[in-house]
Amino acid sequence: MSAETSQTCPRCEVAVEPADRYCEVCGARLPSPRDHVELDAAVVAGVSDIGKHHQRNEDAMSLAVTRTPTGPASVGVVCDGVSTSIRPDEAAQAAADVALQVLADGMRAGAAALEALTAAARAADSAVRALATDPANAPATTLVAGVMTGTTVAVCWIGDSRAYWLPADDEQPARLLTHDDSLASELAAVGVMSEAEAAESHHAHVVTRWLGADADPLEPHTIAFDSAGQGVLLLCSDGLWNYQPDAEGLRRLATAGESAALADAAAALLAFALDSGGQDNITVVLSTAPPASSDTTGHEGSTP
Amino acid sequence: MNAPEFTVEVFQNPYLASGAREVSAIVTVTAESVGTAQAAAASAAEIIIVDCSGSMSAPAAKLAQARHATSVAVDAIHDGTAFAVVVGANDARPLYPVDGTLAVADARTKDEARHAVSRLQAAGGTAIGQWLRLAREIFLTRPDELRHAILLTDGQNAHETLDELAAAIAACTGVFSCDCRGVGTDWEVAELRKISAALLGTVDIVPDPAGLAADFEALINASMAKEVAGVSLRLWTPQHTVVRFVKQVAPTVEDLTSMRRDVTAQAGDYPTGAWSAGESRDYHVSVAVQPGGVDEEMLAARVSVVQDLAAGAQTLGQGQLIAIWTDDVEMSTRISPEVAHYTGQEKLHQAIQDGLAAKRQGDVSTAERRLGDAVAIAHESGNQEQADRLASVVDVIDPATGTVRLKNKVVDADEMALDTRSTKTLRVRKQQPLPPTGPQEPED
Numbered sequence: 001m002s003a004e005t006s007q008t009c010p011r012c013e014v015a016v017e018p019a020d021r022y023c024e025v026c027g028a029r030l031p032s033p034r035d036h037v038e039l040d041a042a043v044v045a046g047v048s049d050i051g052k053h054h055q056r057n058e059d060a061m062s063l064a065v066t067r068t069p070t071g072p073a074s075v076g077v078v079c080d081g082v083s084t085s086i087r088p089d090e091a092a093q094a095a096a097d098v099a100l101q102v103l104a105d106g107m108r109a110g111a112a113a114l115e116a117l118t119a120a121a122r123a124a125d126s127a128v129r130a131l132a133t134d135p136a137n138a139p140a141t142t143l144v145a146g147v148m149t150g151t152t153v154a155v156c157w158i159g160d161s162r163a164y165w166l167p168a169d170d171e172q173p174a175r176l177l178t179h180d181d182s183l184a185s186e187l188a189a190v191g192v193m194s195e196a197e198a199a200e201s202h203h204a205h206v207v208t209r210w211l212g213a214d215a216d217p218l219e220p221h222t223i224a225f226d227s228a229g230q231g232v233l234l235l236c237s238d239g240l241w242n243y244q245p246d247a248e249g250l251r252r253l254a255t256a257g258e259s260a261a262l263a264d265a266a267a268a269l270l271a272f273a274l275d276s277g278g279q280d281n282i283t284v285v286l287s288t289a290p291p292a293s294s295d296t297t298g299h300e301g302s303t304p
Numbered sequence: 305m306n307a308p309e310f311t312v313e314v315f316q317n318p319y320l321a322s323g324a325r326e327v328s329a330i331v332t333v334t335a336e337s338v339g340t341a342q343a344a345a346a347s348a349a350e351i352i353i354v355d356c357s358g359s360m361s362a363p364a365a366k367l368a369q370a371r372h373a374t375s376v377a378v379d380a381i382h383d384g385t386a387f388a389v390v391v392g393a394n395d396a397r398p399l400y401p402v403d404g405t406l407a408v409a410d411a412r413t414k415d416e417a418r419h420a421v422s423r424l425q426a427a428g429g430t431a432i433g434q435w436l437r438l439a440r441e442i443f444l445t446r447p448d449e450l451r452h453a454i455l456l457t458d459g460q461n462a463h464e465t466l467d468e469l470a471a472a473i474a475a476c477t478g479v480f481s482c483d484c485r486g487v488g489t490d491w492e493v494a495e496l497r498k499i500s501a502a503l504l505g506t507v508d509i510v511p512d513p514a515g516l517a518a519d520f521e522a523l524i525n526a527s528m529a530k531e532v533a534g535v536s537l538r539l540w541t542p543q544h545t546v547v548r549f550v551k552q553v554a555p556t557v558e559d560l561t562s563m564r565r566d567v568t569a570q571a572g573d574y575p576t577g578a579w580s581a582g583e584s585r586d587y588h589v590s591v592a593v594q595p596g597g598v599d600e601e602m603l604a605a606r607v608s609v610v611q612d613l614a615a616g617a618q619t620l621g622q623g624q625l626i627a628i629w630t631d632d633v634e635m636s637t638r639i640s641p642e643v644a645h646y647t648g649q650e651k652l653h654q655a656i657q658d659g660l661a662a663k664r665q666g667d668v669s670t671a672e673r674r675l676g677d678a679v680a681i682a683h684e685s686g687n688q689e690q691a692d693r694l695a696s697v698v699d700v701i702d703p704a705t706g707t708v709r710l711k712n713k714v715v716d717a718d719e720m721a722l723d724t725r726s727t728k729t730l731r732v733r734k735q736q737p738l739p740p741t742g743p744q745e746p747e748d
Binding site for chain 1: 541542543544545570593594596599600601602603604624628
């Protein structure tokens with residue numbers, strides 16, 4: 001999307017053609033198309049929002065329904081640019097775009113889900129590394145990517161963006177599939193402090209692994225299981241889970257509305273995070289297994 | 305053709321408390337490259353203006369050293385550069401070439417100029433405005449891009465009015481740059497500073513005439529290194545913004561605020577003169593904007609480096625001053641270390657000026673208080689150069705608190721050196737540019 005598109009300044013209401021992201025008359029920051037993005041491919045849908053306190057959306061997402069030799073699959077990616085790095089918004093977008101491309105290509109070619117996910121994470125890592133002009137201050141991002149087919153849920157991640165499995169059957173427990181690459185998580189793991197204490201600590205959100213030129217060689221975490229029964233795979237940035245880390249709590253929020261549409265459930269989760277403070281950027285991607293007859297053309301998308 | 309490349313780095317804390325309107329930043333401008341075709345095309349002209357009023361012959365060594373220094377300066381001019389030597393007294397006269405034009409430097413013309421300089425005699429008074437006007441006329445006989453003059457005097461501008469001098473300075477502004485040198489201690493710092501400030505040059509004292517030759521040679525070498533002419537800082541501001549000030553703060557403090565030339569209703573140019581390759585200067589820019597709401601962001605100013613060319617102004621580099629309003633007191637009260645450092649250096653300069661002015665008026669208590677302030681800032685910021693010069697005027701009792709006593713006997717030349725060089729700042733060690741906030745830990 002071009003930055004030269006004519007826009008009306010929300011503050012002084014003058015039509016402007018900004019050379020950068022500010023109004024040429026009053027200096028106000030102009031809304032970016034990335035401030036709020038919605039994507040909806042029915043069986044996979046997502047929303048990404050700037051939140052209430054940040055000046056730009058450094059999260060990015062991408063999703064698609066893709067054909068595989070054994071039937072359709074829904075794939076989704078959520079990335080959260082590391083805000084203390086340079087150009088985190090570009091890092092997240094590049095990672096989300098490249099990961100989706102490689103993931104969809106791999107699935108179409110008949111790769112196993114985990115194989116396609118790992119290849120996608122590596123390609124995303126290379127893309128983010130290529131953005132670096134100064135190795136000492138390189139763009140960086142987290143990544144969580146998921147695949148759902150009629151039989152399998154598979155997830156790959158690096159950093160502290162999360163995946164949750166929310167079974168449709170209330171009798172089955174909802175659960176967190178990922179473990180954060182964060183200082184809080186590592187401190188809790190070695191027993192220095194409890195999970196709750198770590199979450200409260202000043203360094204709770206310091207990520208320990210990420211994609212980027214200044215990161216260690218990539219070793220993405222993966223998890224896969226047979227999805228006996230129906231359910232929803234939730235991928236999200238910490239802008240959501242900060243306010244509700246509990247899987248059951250998230251399932252209740254996602255299913256509270258009357259609509260069965262995933263896009264509506266994603267909107268409900270976003271509304272909850274904004275109502276809770278919206279301190280950070282918020283990105284949510286929800287996917288279900290596509291029915292075997294699912295139309296798999298024209299449903300690829302990414303932010304914006 | 306390769307255009308010159310300038311980098312513009314902005315150092316600031318963009319976070320403002322709710323309702324706050326002042327946005328300040330240190331802007332570092334560096335001439336990364338002067339461009340290839342550009343450098344070949346830029347033509348340069350140099351005029352040396354030598355005081356030959358009667359006072360120059362007492363002591364006799366002064367005139368002899370002025371002749372020698374001018375010869376050395378002529379030697380240092382690169383072949384191919386246009387040059388002239390002007391002598392000044394009650395009026396001004398072209399010494400070389402005698403027809404009031406510029407000669408192109410080569411072995412023959414330099415030889416002729418040195419010969420003319422060797423016969424220089426001193427007589428008459430001092431009317432510096434006349435000298436500047438003649439230099440201007442001579443410069444305008446050619447369309448050179450880089451025009452630089454050195455002005456040497458030993459006395460006060462006694463033979464014309466302040467208005468006459470001011471009018472001459474105004475006529476020369478934008479035509480050429482001028483470094484001013486006072487030899488001995490009978491000249492007035494404030495007078496030469498008016499000229500050097502308006503003509504984007506330096507002012508300094510050469511207490512001993514024997515030091516003139518080395519100083520002139522250094523000035524010519526610095527001038528010969530300049531390759532990009534007519535460079536300005538262009539400041540764009542949003543509607544309803546007040547520009548509080550634009551100052552150069554390194555290598556020296558020079559207030560450019562009043563030198564603004566409006567370009568549009570929202571943009572104005574502040575002249576910076578000519579630049580050499582690799583040269584870097586710091587500017588302190590401060591604007592007052594209309595406050596936004598909490599969590600709103602706006603562009604408070606855009607600082608561009610522009611060069612005036614026949615085809616119009618060309619932008620060579622750009623930086624942004626951002627304002628973001630926040631409720632987070634920790635973020636809004638953080639002061640950029642660069643802004644804090646230069647605010648201190650500007651106060652140091654002002655304290656020296658105030659202290660010396662009070663001393664001249666015989667107000668000992670104000671002089672000791674303000675020079676004491678200067679000693680404390682120089683001490684705290686590690687500006688040893690200024691601390692040393694201050695110690696030649698005051699006895700320092702406690703540098704940390706700035707407790708000082710005026711010396712019983714101050715050498716005039718030391719006091720004038722403190723005055724002329726009070727503008728020199730210590731350059732700050734830079735942090736990472738924007739975003740300047742937050743721990744350097746990967747946090748998302």
